[in-house]
Every structure is written in structure tokens, then in C-alpha cells.
Amino acid sequence: MKSININSIYICIFSFSILISCNNTPSEKVAEVESNETAHEDIVALTSAQSQNAGIELGHIEKKQISGTIKVNGVLDVPPQQLVSISVPLGGFLKNTTLLQGSRVKKGQVIATIENLDFIQIQQDYLEAKSQLELAKVDYERQQELAKENVNSQKVLQQAKSNYTIWEAKHNALREKLRVINIDAKSVEDGNIRSSINLYSPIEGYVTQVNVNIGKYVNPTDVLFEIVDTEHLHAELIVFEKDVPRLRIGQKLRFTLANETKERMATVYLIGREISTDRTIRIHCHIDEEDKEFLPGMYLTGLVETGSTQVPALPDDAIISYQGKKYIFIASEEKEENHESSDPTQGDPHNEESKNFRMVEIETSNSELGFTEVSVPDSIGNSAVVIKGAYVLLSKMKNSEEEGGHAH
Incomplete structure (x- = not known):
């Protein structure tokens, strides 16, 4: 009985081992096949006869003189200096303008009229300063004459000089302010007081922006127009x-x-x-x-x-475009034997050595006289490159994938 039990145990262990072996083998084979498929999905193989019929020619990357761009x-x-933003030095209401976007203007042309009562005050202040300056000048000159005769004191002369200097500064400042707002000082001295001023175009060009309308109040910081x-x-x-x-x-x-x-x-x-x-x-x-x-x-x-x-280059025929990227085919060192025929003595043309060609992604740049500058992975080294027939290889590879097998 003891012997029978031991034999039964051996039989069970043996059966269990066979079962495990049967279950594992298919999975391992499937994994191996999938691995091989992935490894060869960028490779296509041709026999010598197929390569000759397809017109496959090999070459190498060469240095070529290509004009760079x-x-x-x-x-x-x-x-x-050719784009001008038009503003007003002092605020005011836009009284008039004829400008539209796209209007052409000449240098010195009146492009708008601005109205403000403050302009009247500036002109009034200018006339007052001019009058006071003339009085101060006369008084200073008189005090200088009296000082020469020792009639007046030095203090009186200095006061007259100070008064004259103050009014001269005010007069000059107001005169400059009139110039900035485009009012002629000589016209003001003649009694022509104005409540409005004109804006002039500083350049010749076209109006690209109009940011105001008639009646709108504009500040000195506002851009009324842009002229280009x-x-x-x-x-x-x-x-x-x-x-x-x-x-x-x-x-x-x-x-x-x-x-x-x-x-x-x-x-x-x-x-x-x-x-x-x-x-x-x-x-x-x-x-x-x-x-x-x-x-x-x-x-x-x-x-x-x-x-x-001088840049590394290949003939244009060597470079293929596929799915928005650039590729070349290089000759792989690996070779295969095709054993489709069951009888190797029959001279079957399929029973001959095949050569592999691997598709490699590259980057391209400038082209000239049938050659294109290329940048390839360092792993390519000095491998032979397919310079003619590259699209035939791509077609064969993709047809093989659609049939459910790899390029072999």
C-alpha cells in the first residue's frame, strides 16, 4: 500500500508539471512573436533579384556645398521716427477736424482745432508780462544812471535789477508757452486774442487712428490721432x-x-x-x-x-516623406535565408539570401541642385544608404503590414 501511494504521488507531480508546461508554452511563443514583430516593423527585406528589379542603389552621406538659408x-x-501720436499740450474741446482713418495728410497741414478759455488767459498774462517787463527795464536803466552819480543807494539798484529779471523770465516763459500751443506772440502783441488753437501734422503720411470726435474734451495725455x-x-x-x-x-x-x-x-x-x-x-x-x-x-x-x-547631404531621391516626417533606408548588416521552398534542390528563386533595409527618421534642412542637407542619428555611422528606390521599399513595408505580417 505504501508503494502504491508513492507511485500515485509521482504520477500526480508528473501530470501537474506537464499541465504547467502546456499552459506556459503558448504564452511564451506569443510574446516572442510579438517581440520579433516590433523589432522588425521598421525593416524590409529584399532578395538580390527583387533589389535589382526595384532599381535599388546604395550610396553614402556626402559633404556638399549648399547655400544656407x-x-x-x-x-x-x-x-x-515715422509714427507720430498727436496730442494737445493743453486740454480743450475738439472744435473741428476732417480726418478719417486712411486719410492722407501733408506736413504742416491743419488737422484739428482745439478750443479752451484758458488760451485767452495765457495770452492776457503774456501781454501783462510784456508791459511789466518794459516798465521794469526802464526803471532799471534809470537806477543805473542814478547810481553812476551816487544819487541812489546800491540797494535800490539791486531791487530794480531783480524786478527786471523776474519780469523778463515771466515774459520769456509765457512766450514759449504760446509757441507750444501754436499761437504767434507777434499776433497777440498786435491785439489778436484767440480762444482756439490749430494742431498741425508734423509729418507727411496716412492717418491710422482717430480717437476723438467733435465736441469731446481732450486731456494732454490723450492721443487724438496717429499718423504713419x-x-x-x-x-x-x-x-x-x-x-x-x-x-x-x-x-x-x-x-x-x-x-x-x-x-x-x-x-x-x-x-x-x-x-x-x-x-x-x-x-x-x-x-x-x-x-x-x-x-x-x-x-x-x-x-x-x-x-x-560644406554640409552632410543626400540626393533628394534618398529622402522619403511619411506621416509628416522625413526618413531614409539604410542597408542593414543582418541577412536572412528564405526557406519557403520545401525542397532546396529545386532552384526556387525564393530560396536565396535576402538583405535587410531599415527605415530611419532624419531631419532635413536646405536643398540645392538635387541634394538636401541632412541630420542623421549617430548610430548610422558609415552605413550604406538607399539613394534610389526608397519609395519602393516603403511601399513594400506598408503592404506587408497591411497583410498582417512584417516586411519579411
Whole structure:
């Protein structure tokens, strides 16, 4: 009985081991297959005959002389000296204006009339100061003559001089105030007292803002109008920090405006010296041919020409676009034997050595004369690159994936 029990135990253990083995094997095989599928999803294999039929040619990354450019965005802008904000030196009511947005004005043209009773007071104070100054001057000159004859004291002479100096300062200050508010002092001296003043345009250009209406009271801090001289707009561009070392004053900019296809030229004039929080700088370019139809704020895109340099490059045919990214195929060192035929002696064309090609993501830059500047992973090293037939490999790879298998 004891022997029978021991045998029964051995049988149970053996059966349990077989059961565990059966349960584990499929899972391990599935995991292994999935791992192989993932590892080879970027690889496609072709036999020598298939490579020849597909026109596959191999080459290497070469150094090429390619003219460099920097892609930029920006706007047409106005230099500060060509954008004028019109305000009044003293507050008042807007009595008259004919300006509208887009109106063209000439330098010195009357653009508005401001009315305020305080203007009358300033003119009155000026006339009083002028009269008192004349009296003080006469008195001072008389005291000087008396002092020469020792008729008056030195104290009286000093008082006369002080009075004359005070009225001279008041007269000059009020005269300057009249000039600032565009009232002619000589006209006031002739008795022409005004309650309103004219505002004149300091430049020739176009009105871009009208912030007032007739009858509105305006303060000295209010901006009534903005006038822009569009004769000499410049291009203000945004350049990323990584491209700054390639910029030089005098480089050419080829740009187009958002509303046209005509290519225009400009020259880099100033390079900013401050990097913004978004890691960009601003550069200013003078437009080679001015256009009166230009408007401040027009959006533009362009290329700054940075000159020719030796860079790693590949033929354009070697680079493929897929799902918004750039790729190349490199020849893998791994090779496979295809054993689809059950009889290796039959000379089946499938029973020949295959070569693997691996798809690798890259970055591209400037292109010229059929070559494109590339940046590739260091792991590629000096591997051979497919320079012709790359799209055939991509097509085969994607067809194999759709059929449910990998590229083999």
C-alpha cells in the first residue's frame, strides 16, 4: 500500500508539471512573436533579384556645398521716427477736424482745432508780462544812471535789477508757452486774442487712428490721432536662437507678403541683442524697393540667405516623406535565408539570401541642385544608404503590414 501511494504521488507531480508546461508554452511563443514583430516593423527585406528589379542603389552621406538659408516670419513695421501720436499740450474741446482713418495728410497741414478759455488767459498774462517787463527795464536803466552819480543807494539798484529779471523770465516763459500751443506772440502783441488753437501734422503720411470726435474734451495725455509715414517701412523678423550665429548684417532676405506671390528683396540692417522668453530675437531689414502700397502690420514669410557651406547631404531621391516626417533606408548588416521552398534542390528563386533595409527618421534642412542637407542619428555611422528606390521599399513595408505580417 505504501508503494502504491508513492507511485500515485509521482504520477500526480508528473501530470501537474506537464499541465504547467502546456499552459506556459503558448504564452511564451506569443510574446516572442510579438517581440520579433516590433523589432522588425521598421525593416524590409529584399532578395538580390527583387533589389535589382526595384532599381535599388546604395550610396553614402556626402559633404556638399549648399547655400544656407534661414526660414523666418515677420511683419512690415514702421521706425519710431515715422509714427507720430498727436496730442494737445493743453486740454480743450475738439472744435473741428476732417480726418478719417486712411486719410492722407501733408506736413504742416491743419488737422484739428482745439478750443479752451484758458488760451485767452495765457495770452492776457503774456501781454501783462510784456508791459511789466518794459516798465521794469526802464526803471532799471534809470537806477543805473542814478547810481553812476551816487544819487541812489546800491540797494535800490539791486531791487530794480531783480524786478527786471523776474519780469523778463515771466515774459520769456509765457512766450514759449504760446509757441507750444501754436499761437504767434507777434499776433497777440498786435491785439489778436484767440480762444482756439490749430494742431498741425508734423509729418507727411496716412492717418491710422482717430480717437476723438467733435465736441469731446481732450486731456494732454490723450492721443487724438496717429499718423504713419509709409514711405520707408522695414521688415521686422523673428529668428530662433539656434540660427543667430548664422546671421550677419548685410545678408539678403527674400520674402513674400501674405496677400501676394511676388518675391521681394531686403537687406539685414540690425540684429537684436536680447533673447525673448520664447528663445527668439528680432532683426530689422531695409526693403530694397519701397512700395507705397505697403501697410504697417502686413504679415510676411521669407528666407535669409546665409551663404554656402560644406554640409552632410543626400540626393533628394534618398529622402522619403511619411506621416509628416522625413526618413531614409539604410542597408542593414543582418541577412536572412528564405526557406519557403520545401525542397532546396529545386532552384526556387525564393530560396536565396535576402538583405535587410531599415527605415530611419532624419531631419532635413536646405536643398540645392538635387541634394538636401541632412541630420542623421549617430548610430548610422558609415552605413550604406538607399539613394534610389526608397519609395519602393516603403511601399513594400506598408503592404506587408497591411497583410498582417512584417516586411519579411
